[in-house]
Amino acid sequence: xxxxxxxxxxPGNALRPEDIAASGTRAPADVAEYALRLGDDSxxxxxxxxxxxxRAPELEEDVALGNIGLDLLGHARSFLTYAGSATGRTxxxxxxxxxxxxxxxxxxxxxxxxxxxRTISRQLVASFYFFELYTALLSxxxxxxxxxxxxxxxEVDYHxxxxxxxxxxxxxxxxxxxxxISRGLELVWPYAGELFDDDDAVRxxxxxxxAPLPSALRTxxxxxxxxxxxxxxxxxxxxxxxxxxxxxxxxSEHLGYLLAEMQVLAREHPGASW
Amino acid sequence: MSMFTETPSGLAxxxxxxxxxxxxxxxxxxxxxxxxDDSRIExxxxxxxxxxxxxxxxxxxxxxxxxxxMQPEANWITRAPSLKxxxxxxxxxxxxxxxxxxxxxxxxxxxxxxxxxxxxxIAGKARYSSIFNYxxxxxxxxxxxxxxxxxxxxxxxxxLCRASYGPYGRAMVRICKxxxxxxxxxxxxxxxxxxxxxxxxxxxxxxxxxxxxxxLMMFGPPDDDSPNSKQSMAWNIKRFSNxxxxxxxxxxxxxxxxxxxxxxxxxxxxxxxxxxxxxxxEHGLLDWAEFKEVLAGRxxxxxxxxxxxxxxxxxxxxxxxxxAAYAAKQSAAQARQNEVA
Numbered sequence: 001x002x003x004x005x006x007x008x009x010x011p012g013n014a015l016r017p018e019d020i021a022a023s024g025t026r027a028p029a030d031v032a033e034y035a036l037r038l039g040d041d042s043x044x045x046x047x048x049x050x051x052x053x054x055r056a057p058e059l060e061e062d063v064a065l066g067n068i069g070l071d072l073l074g075h076a077r078s079f080l081t082y083a084g085s086a087t088g089r090t091x092x093x094x095x096x097x098x099x100x101x102x103x104x105x106x107x108x109x110x111x112x113x114x115x116x117x118r119t120i121s122r123q124l125v126a127s128f129y130f131f132e133l134y135t136a137l138l139s140x141x142x143x144x145x146x147x148x149x150x151x152x153x154x155e156v157d158y159h160x161x162x163x164x165x166x167x168x169x170x171x172x173x174x175x176x177x178x179x180x181i182s183r184g185l186e187l188v189w190p191y192a193g194e195l196f197d198d199d200d201a202v203r204x205x206x207x208x209x210x211a212p213l214p215s216a217l218r219t220x221x222x223x224x225x226x227x228x229x230x231x232x233x234x235x236x237x238x239x240x241x242x243x244x245x246x247x248x249x250x251x252s253e254h255l256g257y258l259l260a261e262m263q264v265l266a267r268e269h270p271g272a273s274w
Numbered sequence: 275m276s277m278f279t280e281t282p283s284g285l286a287x288x289x290x291x292x293x294x295x296x297x298x299x300x301x302x303x304x305x306x307x308x309x310x311d312d313s314r315i316e317x318x319x320x321x322x323x324x325x326x327x328x329x330x331x332x333x334x335x336x337x338x339x340x341x342x343x344m345q346p347e348a349n350w351i352t353r354a355p356s357l358k359x360x361x362x363x364x365x366x367x368x369x370x371x372x373x374x375x376x377x378x379x380x381x382x383x384x385x386x387x388x389x390x391x392x393x394x395x396i397a398g399k400a401r402y403s404s405i406f407n408y409x410x411x412x413x414x415x416x417x418x419x420x421x422x423x424x425x426x427x428x429x430x431x432x433x434l435c436r437a438s439y440g441p442y443g444r445a446m447v448r449i450c451k452x453x454x455x456x457x458x459x460x461x462x463x464x465x466x467x468x469x470x471x472x473x474x475x476x477x478x479x480x481x482x483x484x485x486x487x488x489x490l491m492m493f494g495p496p497d498d499d500s501p502n503s504k505q506s507m508a509w510n511i512k513r514f515s516n517x518x519x520x521x522x523x524x525x526x527x528x529x530x531x532x533x534x535x536x537x538x539x540x541x542x543x544x545x546x547x548x549x550x551x552x553x554x555x556e557h558g559l560l561d562w563a564e565f566k567e568v569l570a571g572r573x574x575x576x577x578x579x580x581x582x583x584x585x586x587x588x589x590x591x592x593x594x595x596x597x598a599a600y601a602a603k604q605s606a607a608q609a610r611q612n613e614v615a
Contacts, residue, residue, distance in 0.1 A: 047352060050360075053367050054348040054582070057590025059341070059375050066368035070361060077357050092356045116593050172603060173596025180592065265413055266355040272471050274356040274413075274463075 015147050017077040017091055025085060031142055032086035033104075033201060034211055036094070037247060038133075039079030040105035043095060044255070045126055046072040047262055048113055057116055064162055068123070071155040078148045096266035100256050101249040107242060108191035110255040114184065117177070120166045121184035124225065127159040129195045132220050136212035145210065164228050171232035182234060189237040194244030196221070314440035317383040329439050330384050334391045337377035338402035341395075342579050344370045346410035347419065355413060359463070363416060366456055373449045380441040396584040404565070407573030408488050414467055414474075414481035420460015422482070422489035422527065428453050429523050430493065433514075461530065468534045475536070482531070483539040490557065491565045493520040497552060499562075521553020528555065 027035060049069035056062040080091040108126060113119045134156060137149035170181035196218040198206075205211040229236055245251070266272075301320030308315055315321055344367050351367065354360035378388045394400040405423055410416070431450055437443040467478035494500055494516040514522075524543060531538050542558035549556060567573065 043357075050351045050364060053351060053364065053371070054344040055586045055589075057586075057593035059371050059378075061590075061593075062344070062371040063368055063375070066364055066371065070364050070368070073357065073361050073364065077361070080357075095357055096355075116590065169597050169600040170593070173598075173600040174592070176592050177596030177599075261352050265353045269355070269471060269473060272355075272474055274359050274466055274470075 015078060015151050017074075017081040020078060020081045020085070020144060020148075021090070025082070025144055027082050027086045027142075027144070029086055030201065030205060031145070031210060032083045034205055035079045035083035035145065037104040037106075039076045039083055039091075039094070040103050041076075041109050042072040042079065042130075043076035044103070044105045044109040044258065045122075046070075046076060047258055048109065048111075048122075049119075051113055052119065061116075065119075068159050068162065071152075071159070075148065075152045075155075078151075082144050082148070092266070096263050100251060100259055103249065103251065103255065103259070104247055105251075105255075106191070106194045106246040107244055107252050108188070108195060110246075110252060110258055111188060111191060112254060114187065115180060117170055117180035117184035118187055119184075120163055120170065121181065121188040123159065123163040124167055124185075124228070125188055125192050125195075127156050127163050128221050128224050129192075129217070130156040131160050132217040132224075133212065136217060139209075140211065141209040167228055167232050167234075171234050181232075182237075185229075185234065186237045186239055189239050190242040191244070192221075193241035194246065197244060197247070199247060309438060313438075314443065315438050316440045326384050329442065330381050330386045333377055333381040333384075333442055334386070334394070335401050335403075337374045337381065337391065338395045338400055339406065340370045340374040340377060342402045342583060343406045344374075345579055345582055346406060346408075346575075347416060349410050350413060350416055353413070354416075359416075362459055366420075366459065369452050369456070373445075373452070376445040376448065377442075380439075380445045383441045392587065396580065396587055398571070398580060403492065404568045404573060405488050405492050406579060407568050407576045408484070409575050411484070412477050412481060414464065414477040415485070417460045417463030417467060417478065418481035418485040420456050420458075421464055421530070422460075422485045423492070424453050424457040424460060425527065426489045426492040426523055428457060429519050429526075461534075464534055464536070468536055478534070479536050482536055486539050487560055490520055490524070491560055491562075493517075493523065495562060495565070515552070517552035519553075520557075521555040524553075524557050525555040 046069045049065050049072065052065040053062055053069070056065055076095075077091050080094045084090055084094050108122065111118075111122055113122075131153065134149040134153035137145055138153065140146040140149065167181060170177040172178075196214045198213050198215050202211055202214060206213045206216075226236065266274075302322075305315065305320055305322065308319065315325075347363060347367050347370075351360060351363050354363050378391060381391060382388055391400065395402070410419065428450060431446060431453065434446040435443055435450055437446060464478050464482070467474040497515045497517045500516055525545075528538065528543055540558045542556070544556050546554055546556050568576070571577075
């Protein structure tokens, strides 16, 4: 990829999916596959968070969770637009017309919302992971990935803060809230491991400086979350890791329902534009 | 009767008049003077109890309408047919939560806590705009709600930007700006559908057919059945009657629907130059019996909307309690630290 093609897409420039589509940049196949993973992670989590709007514990949280969902949807649109550029597909082709087994998201993101404690626990894991990932991607040799990460890292830093504040409040609030946040962490923790699994595809990208090795992000993730849990006087859950498989299109039972709802209207009207 | 509130606007500013010669001094005179000067009344100012009560009722009803109004649209976020539309819709529903927040804050400056207003809402004691008791059945409803419902809201709300109570008027300035953005987004959804496939056109027409009459009824009952309005008009507080505003709105949408290439479900719309009484754009009869049924709690979604709000509130109780307990512990710890220091 020539550096000229990325003149509109540089770290620090606000980057919209429309800009990526208009730039004519085409992702190489291996980068596209990687971008698909990142896009799917954010898309599925955004879809989950969207449910909370009009159902949150207080209006401020309708706004906050809505904001976080919107940020994630923005990241998803950029990554999916870039992923689709390799094969002439749009973000919507990828979001609405792939089957379940073609999604590359990790299991964490499709986990049910549960109560607010479980959602916040999932946010804690997700936001700390995203922060380490996008920080590492700032120095990607792929300028589009680096540019998307530059915008996203600032946003997920805020998401991190939001989840930390709630972990502290819920852990230090009442007996019930402490019980619920502990339970939420236990339910979510098994799905953290998959985020840091390396495979051949990502090892090849890492060798070219395009993407960080997921396993290399784990130390910072653990120390960041460990510090939060210590402050909240919570234990890192002692629960076995779930096997995962999302990067190969092997999902949990939850994703099918989520996709059925997300895709139903678009699929009723093939070829329509909205 | 004004949009999102079921009472006439008794709060729009009164035109500047002659200050009463030799007015008595004291807080009451100050209040009268502020009104006469077309100035804002601020929370610190003395105000008559009736003024305060009317404001709390009107502002809280408006806030409740924003909050309940999130539901029909939130219903389509997870199914939005493109990611761009999903993002726009999420942002819109989030704006509505924001409007609810500004409005509750404005009402709180009058001494009524948000908890009390929320409790009244979920107990079914407070009103919100009846329009949100109709169901959002298709994606095209996202367009029709934006174009017709937000459009009617804007017609009614713009005068409230000049409301004499400062916090309310200022909240309305911001809300009106966002509402007009929402209206354009709604129209754009319909335009895309109208230029789309046959099924999409049908969807758009069906949504307009369902939302047309309810949106016209948002302006309140006809003038001859709206005694409060007459009083408000006589005081020169309410500038335009329900029928005048409704007529003006019909005149707007009758032109806009042509751009869509769709129709309004009313073959009695006509321009009557001579009708300066109830407005020059005339329309067919509206079903006021239905309006009263919905207002009385017997609309298609009244029970559903209220149950959903109550459920969210009750499910979130433990979170709010935790936040309050945590904040109390933090400030106690801070106080101990200050003592030591």
